[in-house]
Amino acid sequence: RSGEMAKSTQLIDNEVFRAYATYTAIVLLKMMLMSLVTAYFRITRKAFVNPEDVASFAKGESAKKFLRTDADVERVRRIHLNDLENIVPFVGIGLLYALSGPELSTALLHFRIFTGARILHTLAYLIPLPQPGRGLSWAVGYAVTASMAYKVLKTVFYP
Numbered sequence: 186r187s188g189e190m191a192k193s194t195q196l197i198d199n200e201v202f203r204a205y206a207t208y209t210a211i212v213l214l215k216m217m218l219m220s221l222v223t224a225y226f227r228i229t230r231k232a233f234v235n236p237e238d239v240a241s242f243a244k245g246e247s248a249k250k251f252l253r254t255d256a257d258v259e260r261v262r263r264i265h266l267n268d269l270e271n272i273v274p275f276v277g278i279g280l281l282y283a284l285s286g287p288e289l290s291t292a293l294l295h296f297r298i299f300t301g302a303r304i305l306h307t308l309a310y311l312i313p314l315p316q317p318g319r320g321l322s323w324a325v326g327y328a329v330t331a332s333m334a335y336k337v338l339k340t341v342f343y344p
Contacts, residue, residue: 216269
């Protein structure tokens with residue numbers, strides 16, 4: 186219900202909290218997927234940063250050629266780092282927002298736009314799409330998190 190703080194025993198029955206849990210799970214799984222994509226790119230590009238990771242490809246001096254950076258691997262790593270910088274704040278602020286009693290429709294709008302923006306950001310980075318696509322998708326997600334933070338602070342200071 187709008188305007189009422191959710192009680193912890195009612196969270197699973199709270200539609201806003203269920204929406205939060207759903208979209209948070211989606212973006213966290215997307216972020217986890219980036220670890221697998223990074224591993225895939227490292228293996229297929231044979232570009233590693235640790236000597237023990239090269240052991241299955243070569244030994245001794247010949248192993249040194251696999252200890253290198255690769256543009257594709259670095260691109261995927263930057264996507265993952267950007268996810269960490271944006272999804273982690275969304276998880277924390279989104280939880281507080283879900284508990285602040287927003288309207289379901291407004292909460293769904295926040296959660297869906299953020300999730301879509303993060304997926305678009307990843308695609309824009311991976312493909313890569315020309316700017317400002319990636320920058321705009323980042324800015325939209327960031328603005329959504331800022332909007333939720335504003336609502337939380339407004340609810341706390343001006344109930």
